[in-house]
Amino acid sequence: MIQTRGERTFVIFSAIVMILLTVFAFLPFLLIVIASFTDETALIRNGYSFFPEQTSLDAYLYIKASAYTFVRAYGVSFLVTLLGTGFGLLITSMLAYPMSRTDFKYHNTLAFIVFFTMLFSGGIVPSYIMWTQYFHIKDTLWALIVPNLLSNGFNVLLVRNYFKNNVPVEIIEASQIDGASELRTFFRIMLPLSMPVMATVGLFMGLAYWNDWINALYFVSKPKWYGIQNLLIQLMNNIQFLNSGQASGVIGAEAVKLPSTAVRMAMAVLGIVPVLFVLPFMQKYLTRGVVIGAVKG
Amino acid sequence: MQLETQPISPQADSGRLWKRFKKQKMLHLFVGLGMVFLVIFSYTPMFGILMAFKDYSISSGIKGIFTSDWVGLKYFDEFVHDYQFGKIVRNTLVLSFLKVIFAFPAPILLAIMLNEVKNMAFKRFVQTVSYLPHFISWVVVVGVSYAFLSADVGVVNKALMSLGFIREPLNILTGPNYFWGLAVGSAIWKEMGWWTIIFLAAITGINPALYEAAEIDGAGRLARIRHITLPGMKGTIVVVLVLTIGSILGGGLVGSNFEQAYLFGNSINNPTSEIVQTYAFKVGLRDGRFSYAAAIDLIQSVISVVLIFSSNFIAKRMSGSSLF
Numbered sequence: 001m002i003q004t005r006g007e008r009t010f011v012i013f014s015a016i017v018m019i020l021l022t023v024f025a026f027l028p029f030l031l032i033v034i035a036s037f038t039d040e041t042a043l044i045r046n047g048y049s050f051f052p053e054q055t056s057l058d059a060y061l062y063i064k065a066s067a068y069t070f071v072r073a074y075g076v077s078f079l080v081t082l083l084g085t086g087f088g089l090l091i092t093s094m095l096a097y098p099m100s101r102t103d104f105k106y107h108n109t110l111a112f113i114v115f116f117t118m119l120f121s122g123g124i125v126p127s128y129i130m131w132t133q134y135f136h137i138k139d140t141l142w143a144l145i146v147p148n149l150l151s152n153g154f155n156v157l158l159v160r161n162y163f164k165n166n167v168p169v170e171i172i173e174a175s176q177i178d179g180a181s182e183l184r185t186f187f188r189i190m191l192p193l194s195m196p197v198m199a200t201v202g203l204f205m206g207l208a209y210w211n212d213w214i215n216a217l218y219f220v221s222k223p224k225w226y227g228i229q230n231l232l233i234q235l236m237n238n239i240q241f242l243n244s245g246q247a248s249g250v251i252g253a254e255a256v257k258l259p260s261t262a263v264r265m266a267m268a269v270l271g272i273v274p275v276l277f278v279l280p281f282m283q284k285y286l287t288r289g290v291v292i293g294a295v296k297g
Numbered sequence: 298m299q300l301e302t303q304p305i306s307p308q309a310d311s312g313r314l315w316k317r318f319k320k321q322k323m324l325h326l327f328v329g330l331g332m333v334f335l336v337i338f339s340y341t342p343m344f345g346i347l348m349a350f351k352d353y354s355i356s357s358g359i360k361g362i363f364t365s366d367w368v369g370l371k372y373f374d375e376f377v378h379d380y381q382f383g384k385i386v387r388n389t390l391v392l393s394f395l396k397v398i399f400a401f402p403a404p405i406l407l408a409i410m411l412n413e414v415k416n417m418a419f420k421r422f423v424q425t426v427s428y429l430p431h432f433i434s435w436v437v438v439v440g441v442s443y444a445f446l447s448a449d450v451g452v453v454n455k456a457l458m459s460l461g462f463i464r465e466p467l468n469i470l471t472g473p474n475y476f477w478g479l480a481v482g483s484a485i486w487k488e489m490g491w492w493t494i495i496f497l498a499a500i501t502g503i504n505p506a507l508y509e510a511a512e513i514d515g516a517g518r519l520a521r522i523r524h525i526t527l528p529g530m531k532g533t534i535v536v537v538l539v540l541t542i543g544s545i546l547g548g549g550l551v552g553s554n555f556e557q558a559y560l561f562g563n564s565i566n567n568p569t570s571e572i573v574q575t576y577a578f579k580v581g582l583r584d585g586r587f588s589y590a591a592a593i594d595l596i597q598s599v600i601s602v603v604l605i606f607s608s609n610f611i612a613k614r615m616s617g618s619s620l621f
Binding site (some may be wrong): 005006007010011014017018019021022024025026028029031032035041044046047048049050091094095097098101103104105106110113114115117119120121122123124125126127128129130134147149150151153165181182183186207210211212213214217218229230232233236252261264265267268269272275276279283286 | 342598
């Protein structure tokens with residue numbers, strides 16, 4: 001193919017831009033990993049660096065010494081993510097299923113009712129009062145799970161679109177002619193045929209739960225219900241909390257020198273690792289789920 | 298067993314309606330369950346908006362929302378005359394518009410560039426790495442930014458100083474002059490690659506015959522981008538733009554303003570980082586002035602609804618494609 005000068009400039013320019021973007025997207029991940037293994041005194045003397053003078057495991061030893069706090073926060077985060085994603089997926093798909101059935105009388109009304117919640121909300125104050133004054137979820141595990149169960153109408157519409165456009169009506173009709181109940185059709189036909197969108201929406205929800213810190217900000221005042229994100233915030237605001245009586249099991253930590261700057265990075269690494277671990281398994285579904293659900297709608 | 302093959306019309310007689318209802322009772326149960334959640338989660342709090350017009354105090358519990366005294370627009374008036382009003386409104390608007398101007402076009406450009414890449418391995422690699430930051434939380438982003446941008450130990454300041462560009466380290470994380478740039482820049486860093494997926498998908502949907510025909514007609518690469526790729530993406534661009542403008546005050550599609558302003562915010566950069574949502578949170582949930590905070594929140598919600606409907610209307614008029 002013959003290229004004009006303008007075209008060649010474009011190709012070279014865009015290649016440089018893309019390489020730079022990739023480097024910029026990736027460098028921070030590299031730096032925090034390196035920083036978490038950097039010796040604290042070297043950090044304070046020279047600042048963060050990609051080529052540390054002296055490496056050390058102090059940050060991770062420190063986390064190990066105050067393991068109770070970290071393991072507990074990890075446990076809270078995992079539990080919240082698991083329960084929230086499980087229930088959230090169930091409710092979302094159950095609501096999306098009738099909306100996808102054109103022979104269901106109210107499918108369009110229902111879609112509007114869901115869509116409206118994406119446009120307008122009561123705001124944080126009324127929700128806060130309802131959750132704390134009526135449901136009394138303050139300082140419970142529920143505070144981290146329940147308010148986000150169906151908070152995103154977008155997910156419902158995504159699943160609806162996938163059901164509607166990618167599972168042929170004939171299959172549903174055939175299963176019902178064969179005598180399958182609605183419940184059976186849903187669980188045995190619809191859901192297995194919709195793996196890409198279920199994986200995608202599941203990933204969205206799981207991420208939202210894993211990365212959430214706002215519910216704890218609103219509803220939790222006791223550090224014992226802090227997940228990994230809120231622990232990280234607390235650590236960033238005040239590294240000293242670990243030495244206070246709030247966190248039990250840190251007596252051993254006093255023996256280890258407090259590597260505060262490196263510990264932040266080690267915590268950030270620990271917050272990212274589970275996400276990076278799950279991502280490759282979800283990736284093959286990701287593009288298909290998003291694209292088919294969102295664009296065709 | 299009788300099969301229902303005929304299409305069901307709305308004017309079906311009551312006997313058939315009942316039969317259909319019985320046949321679809323499971324569907325109704327699904328809907329009922331979902332509706333219970335929707336009503337509790339989203340619609341009930343909407344009634345709580347009443348408290349913006351009342352003198353609500355938390356000690357009166359839930360029913361206080363209905364029994365407390367009406368005060369009309371008192372709290373709206375108070376907000377307008379709040380000494381921080383000008384600052385908060387300016388910060389919210391500036392931050393939101395900067396994000397639309399800079400963060401919205403970025404993934405479109407990246408998608409166009411990626412589409413021109415012929416080497417599949419390179420394309421996949423760039424795409425995967427660039428959407429990686431989408432998956433980490435703002436908390437971690439703020440933690441990471443400390444390693445890069447902090448004045449005393451940050452990599453960027455160290456590099457700039459050793460290269461001789463600056464003499465004094467820049468207080469990027471705390472200086473009020475840097476907050477908007479920091480927020481917009483980190484939003485682009487975190488979300489650009491993610492939204493590229495959607496735009497790239499839109500490009501994939503374009504009929505390849507169009508490109509072949511254009512090539513035969515002698516159209517170069519840039520001409521093809523301008524006359525085929527961009528028009529082909531138009532529908533998706535419009536829909537995403539309407540969504541962005543509708544949620545602009547909350548931060549659009551590139552990361553919530555609240556999370557950024559709350560986590561990056563501190564007492565030094567407060568003059569540029571305090572926005573409507575952080576202020577509503579502080580006066581409401583922290584200081585316990587619920588009616589006042591509800592009023593502040595309501596103003597933002599109403600403006601957002603007006604924005605989404607008007608942008609949708611304009612989009613429909615101008616381009617024929619729209620969100621709803």
